[in-house]
Amino acid sequence: MSKNTMETQKLHTQESLLRLSKTLRLSSFDMARWLVSLLTLQQQKCRVVEASVQGKEGQRFLVFALDSIFDCGRSNNYHSQLTLVTEESQVKAAETVTVTPLPPQQLAFMCMESAHFDHCY
Numbered sequence: 001m002s003k004n005t006m007e008t009q010k011l012h013t014q015e016s017l018l019r020l021s022k023t024l025r026l027s028s029f030d031m032a033r034w035l036v037s038l039l040t041l042q043q044q045k046c047r048v049v050e051a052s053v054q055g056k057e058g059q060r061f062l063v064f065a066l067d068s069i070f071d072c073g074r075s076n077n078y079h080s081q082l083t084l085v086t087e088e089s090q091v092k093a094a095e096t097v098t099v100t101p102l103p104p105q106q107l108a109f110m111c112m113e114s115a116h117f118d119h120c121y
Contacts, residue, residue: 014068017035017038017066017082018083021034026079026110027077027078027080028074028075028076028080029099032061032062032063033100035063035070035072035082036099036101037102039066040101041104046064047063047064047065048062048098049061049091049094049097050094050095051093052093054089054091054092056071056074058075059074060073061097069084069085071084
C-alpha cells in the first residue's frame, strides 16, 4: 500500500476499511492505531477501548467510529484481523485507551508487510 494511496483514498465505509485491513499484518494494538490514524486523516471521530466482547476470547481493542464498533483483535495478538461487533450490548468492562494517530509518513512505514518499525512511533 503506497503512502499516496492512503492519503487520497476515501475510507468512509465499514466495508472499505475491513477490505483494506485484510492486506495488513499488524498486532491488535497496531491495527487500532492504523484505524485511528486513517480515521483522523479523514477527520472522522473515533474512540478506542480495551474490553471483553461476549462470545469472544480475551480482552480486545475496539474502535468506535462511523456508527460501528471495529474489533481489532485480542489485546495480545501479534497478527489480527479487523472485524465488526454487531451489538454494543456485547461489549463488557470497557476501559478507554489513548491511541495517538500516526502522521501519514509513519503510517506508510507501519503498513510495510515485512518491516518492523516499532521503534519509530
